[in-house]
Structure formats: C-alpha cells, structure tokens
Amino acid sequence: MTGLSVEEAITRAHQEEWARVVASLARRFGDLDVAEDATAEAFVAAVERWPREGVPPSPGGWLATTATRRAIDRLRRESQREAKHRAARIVHDDSPAEPTGAVEDDRLRLVFTCCHPALAMQARVALTLRLLGGLTVGEIARAFLVQETTMARRITRAKVKIKAAHIPYRVPSPDDIRERLVGVLAVVYLVFDEGYLASAGDEAVRVDLSDEAIRLGRLLRTLLPHDGEVAGLLALMLLTDARRSARVSRTRELVTLDEQDRTAWDRDRIAEGNALLHERIKVVAAGGDPPGPYQLQAAINAVHTNAPSSRETDWSSLLALYDQLTLLDPSPIVRLNRAVAVAEVGGPAVGLAEIEPLVAALDGYHAFHAARADLLRRLGRDGDARVAYDRAIGLAGNPAERAYLTRRRDLLAG
Structure with missing residues (x-):
C-alpha cells in the first residue's frame, strides 16, 4: 500500500x-x-x-x-x-485442517453457512452481506427497503439460530447443495449490486464488492459447471461490470447507459459474458432446462452491450425478454424495469400507465421515482416531473446518482 x-x-x-x-x-x-x-x-x-x-x-x-x-x-x-x-x-495446532468442502475457500464456506435453509431467505442474504461484504446494517437495510432496526434484529436472530442449530461451517455435499443455491446466488448478486452502485457513503461504486462477487461467481462456476443459473449470474455480473469505467463522469456524476462512451467498455468481460450465454443457448436448444431469472437478466444486458449505439438498441427484443422474466419473477422491481422497455417501444404515456400502479410497492424506492420523473418529463409535464425528481433525490443514497438526478431536475422548464 x-x-x-x-x-x-x-x-x-x-x-x-x-x-x-x-x-x-x-x-x-x-x-x-x-x-x-x-x-x-x-x-x-x-x-x-x-x-x-x-x-x-x-x-x-x-x-x-x-x-x-x-x-x-x-x-x-x-x-x-x-x-x-x-x-x-x-488454533495452536499447525497440522493441516481437514477438508470441509469441494472448494477450499473460507469465504465461500461462509456464504454457504449463512445461506443454510434453516434460516429465512432474507436473513441468509443479510447476514452474508454483513459478514462477507462488511456492509453496515444501514446499507443492508436500504438494499432491502426496510428499517435499520428491523435489519439489525434480523441479523442478530440469524446468528443466534446458526449457533443454536449447530449449522456446520462447510460447503455442502452435492446432495443438498442445490437446495441452498438459490440463496447463495441471491447473496452474491446483492453483494455485486451494492458494489456496482453503492447505496450509501461517499463512493459511487465499490469496486471491492463487485470484484468479490465476480470472484465468488467464478468459484460457484467451478463448483457447479453445468448449472444454468450459476452461469447466468456470472454472465450477468460480467456484462454489467464491463460498463464500470464509463458509468461515472469526471465530475462524479452518474452517466446513464444511453450516454456512456461505449469505447470505454471492457470488451474482454463482454466477450466472456457472451460466451457463457451462448453456451447456455446451446444447452437449452438441446433440450436442457429453460433459462431462469439470472440467465434472462444476462440476456437483457447482452442486448444492451452488443448494441453499437444507444439508438440501435433492440427494444422489442428487450421487451420480449422482460415478458419472460416477469412470468418467472413478477416482483415490482422487475415490472418497473419492464415498464421502461414498454415506454421505449410504445411511448412514454404507455410506459407511465405501466409504472403508476407500482407506487404502493415502490414509493420508498428512488429508482421508481426517477423512472417516473423521466417519463413525465418526456410528456412535457415538467411540474409533476420536478416533484418526482425531488422525491428520487431525497431517497437516493448514491452521490453520483443524486448529482445526475439533480442536474436532470434543474434542466426542467421553470
């Protein structure tokens, strides 16, 4: 150092x-x-x-x-x-430790311990974010859209349950590993997501977290080389992270996908992500399992990264992929992202009609208000757009994102 x-x-x-x-x-x-x-x-x-x-x-x-x-x-x-x-x-015994799993990595063992099925899913993810990523309780609470005190209790209860149930510290056997995999993948992706766009603090991105998530994704790929969702998650992270260097301007403002310098994207990571997707396409075509949520999200990112320019993005293909994803995961956030694609295909009024019903579920989520503000702006409803931008700025924890939203709000008429 x-x-x-x-x-x-x-x-x-x-x-x-x-x-x-x-x-x-x-x-x-x-x-x-x-x-x-x-x-x-x-x-x-x-x-x-x-x-x-x-x-x-x-x-x-x-x-x-x-x-x-x-x-x-x-x-x-x-x-x-x-x-x-x-x-x-x-600790004073210098003899080699007994093997504890298929992959000899302490951090991966810790992920599987924290993701034991005896724990509730949200507790698994939260505990691993705390112990593996070193995130504060407040940062994890924002990722889950819950109060900090609620998250603190959840983490404490999870640790107590691990101790009381004598949950072993090891990578599980092949017989029970798939039962635990859903939670592990969710953990790794949330660690990546926090690194890709930090929810709090002075840093716009936390490269250490996104790199750690990709490293864990590669280890999972080694452990389960034929699992489609493991490959899909790794492809998703690689394709998303490939845009890292173009996402924040020199003035520390977020640069949206349509404004990014695509020559600055990491072509090696894009190629690796595409290769993983092409491998999965061959498996599905040969009668393998249909793509899961991570594979579909990776395919969505591939459409974006493979477009020569923002104007050449194939929004119809994106909407079709979002339609498939919504069938598997009809969560409000997935529906919000689908609405953005709907707006690009059918116009901002159609997209706004898709977004408005989500307010009850996503009123505390800054990206909902940011997307709504943009559609209102495109419809010429500057007063309503300003209110929505203000709400998004108040909820955003990332400084680069706040700077971008503030500039967009200040460009409105009046």
Missing part, C-alpha cells in the same frame, strides 16, 4: 481483508459472533496503532494475527465454557 495515507490504507484494508479475516476466524472457531467481533477489534487496533507505528508490510496478515489473538483472549476470558477453550487451543 505504498503511497497511501494511513487512513487510506485502513480503508483499503477493510475493503480487501474484512471478509477474509472474518471467514478465517469463523472456520477456526466456529462462532460468527467471535469472528465478527474479533475482526472489528483488530481494525480498531489498526486505527489506534498504525498512525504511530506505520502501516505494516502485510496489512492482511497483521489484521488476521491481531484478530486471532483477540478471539483467543475472548474465549479464555469465558473460562466456564470448556468447549470454547478447546476451540482456542486448536
């Missing part, structure tokens, strides 16, 4: 090492609270000591060692719990 200030080094270490340290301690001690608390204490120690002593040559190693010591100290203090003492002594 040469050239970084101490504060920047600590921030970078948190982004790069948090999940690795938590997952490593979870494997060693089998206790998520111990793992998370000890890791947090290690970062507190870094904040206190690195300004005086300097950033260590290996920040990750320093944090892991410090967190391990803090965990051992905590377990020793709980002298009445002999089982915990035995767990602490295991």
Whole structure:
C-alpha cells in the first residue's frame, strides 16, 4: 500500500481483508459472533496503532494475527465454557485442517453457512452481506427497503439460530447443495449490486464488492459447471461490470447507459459474458432446462452491450425478454424495469400507465421515482416531473446518482 495515507490504507484494508479475516476466524472457531467481533477489534487496533507505528508490510496478515489473538483472549476470558477453550487451543495446532468442502475457500464456506435453509431467505442474504461484504446494517437495510432496526434484529436472530442449530461451517455435499443455491446466488448478486452502485457513503461504486462477487461467481462456476443459473449470474455480473469505467463522469456524476462512451467498455468481460450465454443457448436448444431469472437478466444486458449505439438498441427484443422474466419473477422491481422497455417501444404515456400502479410497492424506492420523473418529463409535464425528481433525490443514497438526478431536475422548464 505504498503511497497511501494511513487512513487510506485502513480503508483499503477493510475493503480487501474484512471478509477474509472474518471467514478465517469463523472456520477456526466456529462462532460468527467471535469472528465478527474479533475482526472489528483488530481494525480498531489498526486505527489506534498504525498512525504511530506505520502501516505494516502485510496489512492482511497483521489484521488476521491481531484478530486471532483477540478471539483467543475472548474465549479464555469465558473460562466456564470448556468447549470454547478447546476451540482456542486448536488454533495452536499447525497440522493441516481437514477438508470441509469441494472448494477450499473460507469465504465461500461462509456464504454457504449463512445461506443454510434453516434460516429465512432474507436473513441468509443479510447476514452474508454483513459478514462477507462488511456492509453496515444501514446499507443492508436500504438494499432491502426496510428499517435499520428491523435489519439489525434480523441479523442478530440469524446468528443466534446458526449457533443454536449447530449449522456446520462447510460447503455442502452435492446432495443438498442445490437446495441452498438459490440463496447463495441471491447473496452474491446483492453483494455485486451494492458494489456496482453503492447505496450509501461517499463512493459511487465499490469496486471491492463487485470484484468479490465476480470472484465468488467464478468459484460457484467451478463448483457447479453445468448449472444454468450459476452461469447466468456470472454472465450477468460480467456484462454489467464491463460498463464500470464509463458509468461515472469526471465530475462524479452518474452517466446513464444511453450516454456512456461505449469505447470505454471492457470488451474482454463482454466477450466472456457472451460466451457463457451462448453456451447456455446451446444447452437449452438441446433440450436442457429453460433459462431462469439470472440467465434472462444476462440476456437483457447482452442486448444492451452488443448494441453499437444507444439508438440501435433492440427494444422489442428487450421487451420480449422482460415478458419472460416477469412470468418467472413478477416482483415490482422487475415490472418497473419492464415498464421502461414498454415506454421505449410504445411511448412514454404507455410506459407511465405501466409504472403508476407500482407506487404502493415502490414509493420508498428512488429508482421508481426517477423512472417516473423521466417519463413525465418526456410528456412535457415538467411540474409533476420536478416533484418526482425531488422525491428520487431525497431517497437516493448514491452521490453520483443524486448529482445526475439533480442536474436532470434543474434542466426542467421553470
């Protein structure tokens, strides 16, 4: 981390090492609270000591060692719990650990532990976002459109249930892995989504999270090379992330898809994503399972990324794909995205008619108000558009997105 200030080094270490340290301690001690608390204490120690002593040559190693010591100290203090003492002594054993799954990766094991079917789906996703991605409770709450206190209780209950049910820390066997896969894919995609467009904080994007999600997607692909939705999720993330460098302007404003410099897109990632999709098309054509939601979303992104320009986007094909996706997932957000495609094919009035009924479900979602504002603007209803932009700006947590919405609002007449 040469050239970084101490504060920047600590921030970078948190982004790069948090999940690795938590997952490593979870494997060693089998206790998520111990793992998370000890890791947090290690970062507190870094904040206190690195300004005086300097950033260590290996920040990750320093944090892991410090967190391990803090965990051992905590377990020793709980002298009445002999089982915990035995767990602490295991740390001093230098013999190789027994295999715990098909893929030897602590973070992937942590994902499967947090996504155990004994937990409610939302709890699985939220807990893994906290422990794997290091997101704050507030950031996770915004991703779920719930109150922060509600999310805090959900995460606490999930950790208590893991401990009480003795849920093992391992990648599951082939017999039960598919039962857990839906939750794992949801976790990985939400981690990616938070990195692609951060819901809070000063950074527009969190490259560490999107890169981590893609890395996990590749590991899942190694684990389940013939699963269509695993391939679809990886393709979706690659095709979306390919546009990363063109999504935020030099003035730190969000650049929408139709205004992006397509020459700045990552062609290697686009090619890899397209290759995964073409492989799935061949499998489906040969009688394989029909495409699932992630494969359809990847196909939607492929239509966008393969268009030479925004004007040449095949909106009719996009609408057909959204029609298929809505049959599988008729959620309000999918219907909102479909309405945008409807507006491009049938005009803004038709799109607005599709969007309006979603207000009850999406009134707290900034993208709903942003899409509605744009359609109102296109219809010449500037007063109504301004109100909708104001609502979207008030709800948006991303600074680049707020800057874009503010500029669009300020361009309205009057």
